[in-house]
Amino acid sequence: MESFEPVIVAFCCHYCAYTAADMAGSQRLPYPSNVKIVRVPCSGKVDALHILKAFEKGADGVYVAGCLEGDCHFKNGNDKAARRVDYVKRYLEEIGIESERLMMVRMSAGMGARFAQVATEMTEKIRRLGPSPIKAAAA
Amino acid sequence: MKTDSYLEKVLAAGHLAVTSECGPPRGATAASVQDKAKYLDGVVDAVNITDNQTAMVRMSSFAGSVLVRQQGMHPLLQMVTRDRNRLAMQADILGAYALGINTMLCLSGDHTKFGDHPMAMNVHDIDSIQLIQMVKTMRDEGKFQGGAEIKGAPKMFIGAAANPFADPFELRVMRLAKKIAAGADFIQTQCIFNIEKFERWMEGVRKMGLHKKCYILAGVTPMKSVGAARYMKNRVPGMDVPTELVERMGSVEKEKQPEEGIAICVETIERLKQVEGVAGFHIMAIDWEEKVEEIVKKAGLYPRPQVQ
Amino acid sequence: MITAERKPLEEIIDYVKPFKRILLLGCNECVTVCAAGGRKEVGLLASGLQMAMLKAGSSIEIREHTLERQCDPEYVEELVPMIDGADAILSMACGCGVQQLAMRFKDKPVFPAVNTKFMGGSQRQGVWDERCQGCGDCLLGITGGICPIARCAKQLMNGPCGGSCDGKCEIGEDVECAWHLIWERLKALGLQDRYLEIMPAKDWRPAGGAGPRKIIREDLAE
Numbered sequence: 210m211e212s213f214e215p216v217i218v219a220f221c222c223h224y225c226a227y228t229a230a231d232m233a234g235s236q237r238l239p240y241p242s243n244v245k246i247v248r249v250p251c252s253g254k255v256d257a258l259h260i261l262k263a264f265e266k267g268a269d270g271v272y273v274a275g276c277l278e279g280d281c282h283f284k285n286g287n288d289k290a291a292r293r294v295d296y297v298k299r300y301l302e303e304i305g306i307e308s309e310r311l312m313m314v315r316m317s318a319g320m321g322a323r324f325a326q327v328a329t330e331m332t333e334k335i336r337r338l339g340p341s342p343i344k345a346a347a348a
Numbered sequence: 349m350k351t352d353s354y355l356e357k358v359l360a361a362g363h364l365a366v367t368s369e370c371g372p373p374r375g376a377t378a379a380s381v382q383d384k385a386k387y388l389d390g391v392v393d394a395v396n397i398t399d400n401q402t403a404m405v406r407m408s409s410f411a412g413s414v415l416v417r418q419q420g421m422h423p424l425l426q427m428v429t430r431d432r433n434r435l436a437m438q439a440d441i442l443g444a445y446a447l448g449i450n451t452m453l454c455l456s457g458d459h460t461k462f463g464d465h466p467m468a469m470n471v472h473d474i475d476s477i478q479l480i481q482m483v484k485t486m487r488d489e490g491k492f493q494g495g496a497e498i499k500g501a502p503k504m505f506i507g508a509a510a511n512p513f514a515d516p517f518e519l520r521v522m523r524l525a526k527k528i529a530a531g532a533d534f535i536q537t538q539c540i541f542n543i544e545k546f547e548r549w550m551e552g553v554r555k556m557g558l559h560k561k562c563y564i565l566a567g568v569t570p571m572k573s574v575g576a577a578r579y580m581k582n583r584v585p586g587m588d589v590p591t592e593l594v595e596r597m598g599s600v601e602k603e604k605q606p607e608e609g610i611a612i613c614v615e616t617i618e619r620l621k622q623v624e625g626v627a628g629f630h631i632m633a634i635d636w637e638e639k640v641e642e643i644v645k646k647a648g649l650y651p652r653p654q655v656q
Numbered sequence: 657m658i659t660a661e662r663k664p665l666e667e668i669i670d671y672v673k674p675f676k677r678i679l680l681l682g683c684n685e686c687v688t689v690c691a692a693g694g695r696k697e698v699g700l701l702a703s704g705l706q707m708a709m710l711k712a713g714s715s716i717e718i719r720e721h722t723l724e725r726q727c728d729p730e731y732v733e734e735l736v737p738m739i740d741g742a743d744a745i746l747s748m749a750c751g752c753g754v755q756q757l758a759m760r761f762k763d764k765p766v767f768p769a770v771n772t773k774f775m776g777g778s779q780r781q782g783v784w785d786e787r788c789q790g791c792g793d794c795l796l797g798i799t800g801g802i803c804p805i806a807r808c809a810k811q812l813m814n815g816p817c818g819g820s821c822d823g824k825c826e827i828g829e830d831v832e833c834a835w836h837l838i839w840e841r842l843k844a845l846g847l848q849d850r851y852l853e854i855m856p857a858k859d860w861r862p863a864g865g866a867g868p869r870k871i872i873r874e875d876l877a878e
């Protein structure tokens with residue numbers, strides 16, 4: 210278990226979190242390589258099915274990173290994403306997956322440090338939770 | 349006279365009628381109806397026997413009415429459309445009449461959501477106005493709702509409820525008109541605390557001449573405590589308790605509150621006596637039947653007239 | 657449209673547990689519109705079921721498919737080539753679809769994955785309200801276009817009852833009083849007098865009181 214390295218999928222909005230990740234890179238702010246970034250045109254584009262499939266295919270944690278409140282490039286995609294994340298959290302509990310493995314976060318394009326911090330914290334949290342029960346069951 | 353109802357006789361003779369109510373027990377003990385009713389003997393002209401009030405299962409109104417009738421008093425059978433379809437209701441009306449019950453009140457009933465069987469189906473095969481119509485057809489045409497002839501028609505004196513305080517206010521007089529057109533002979537109103545609003549409603553009633561077409565008994569309730577006043581104000585759908593009254597109840601010590609509640613009730617009756625078109629009073633002293641006599645006496649409604 | 661909601665996963669799992677190969681069927685009609693049993697919900701349920709079963713130490717094979725209309729025999733016929741590969745069918749259509757499948761595939765267990773709720777309309781995105789009970793004798797023409805059968809908690813035909821408060825029904829603040837709405841409509845249409853007409857007791861036969869209902873269109877029926 211000590212060597213457990215979680216797989217984390219981060220759905221990152223092109224207009225904020227994805228750019229923030231870039232910035233973290235160019236500022237040489239380290240963040241764990243556990244986080245696999247999936248660029249999306251807007252966090253609102255992330256469907257419940259994407260999140261679920263990520264877990265089914267072996268993710269230990271998933272987060273959706275969208276723009277700050279009121280800053281969505283497409284009006285309110287970020288708020289929709291947040292509601293969808295809540296909905297999937299409830300479904301995860303039904304399935305038997307701890308809902309803490311899924312999270313909605315918000316940031317702006319300039320927040321490279323916040324991106325790195327979120328990635329680190331999420332990795333730590335999932336590391337504490339251990340492997341996803343789905344992955345454990347499949348093994 | 350349309351019926352042999354004692355209440356009808358009192359009203360027809362021009363007296364201010366007084367009715368009260370008795371909620372049957374949540375159990376099969378006859379004595380609890382009889383004991384409650386005893387408090388009302390000689391004090392009121394008819395006793396409403398509630399029908400699964402607030403959608404809680406109780407001894408049936410029918411059985412309660414029979415018990416009260418056996419005590420030589422005049423029961424007023426309440427019937428809600430929530431729990432039975434038209435077959436069951438007509439059957440009960442025939443049975444009740446056969447056992448000497450000739451006065452009834454037609455209601456739709458509180459929603460089951462409020463009671464102890466919220467999982468039950470609400471029947472509502474017909475509504476309260478259609479129930480009034482049905483009872484009238486049974487009486488005046490000797491026909492069942494389905495059209496067939498009744499052998500030995502029940503002659504019920506037909507009552508209905510009216511709530512002057514529910515919304516939309518502008519509809520409340522028209523709704524009364526509808527109940528009267530359907531066949532209501534008398535009306536018992538929701539408890540009146542907001543006298544001004546009631547007077548406004550009565551103005552509308554008189555404008556349409558409805559007080560001449562049926563007897564309107566004004567509903568009153570003595571409040572037991574400031575807590576009860578607040579509960580009625582905030583929690584009971586369709587109740588209108590003015591803030592001043594709640595404050596007045598709260599302004600006296602706890603032990604004095606029942607007395608204050610009775611005083612308010614008596615004052616209310618006194619004021620309502622002045623309202624043209626009020627033909628009597630319906631005193632709803634829920635689980636406080638022993639106080640009805642005091643109220644009736646203090647309000648100058650005692651002794652009750654004897655009519656034949 | 658007919659609205660529905662997915663059943664709790666636990667109940668669905670209880671149904672399918674004894675089987676190895678499940679044919680999970682969505683429907684492209686009403687349940688797609690109300691986001692309960694369309695292609696996407698089929699995907700979500702399949703994924704959730706897979707994971708839940710895996711977690712419980714068992715496995716299940718799920719084949720996903722969504723029909724144009726499950727309540728129509730023509731479309732159900734499409735399933736014939738798939739049916740042998742399944743031990744049981746799990747349907748996300750309304751009860752009509754589930755029954756159509758049960759009738760067509762007499763020796764296959766068929767289970768509902770949704771609770772069929774009511775005939776309703778969309779109030780806004782993600783919110784559906786009951787609007788019609790299919791009473792078989794539409795009253796909307798005389799009640800200002802608002803149905804007291806489907807929308808009054810007591811199905812009053814001559815309302816409102818004494819519990820109507822500020823436009824809300826006595827059963828709860830989140831329910832509009834149908835009779836308040838009817839009255840407002842009648843006023844807006846200048847038809848206040850109509851309120852005074854007593855609506856007679858309803859004949860419930862067309863509403864189902866006479867047993868299961870049927871429509872036969874002579875011009876269409878073969």
Ligand code: SF4
Binds near residue numbers: 808817824826834
């Ligand atoms: S408050 Fe209105 S909708 Fe509710 S039961 Fe009464 S009449 Fe019907």
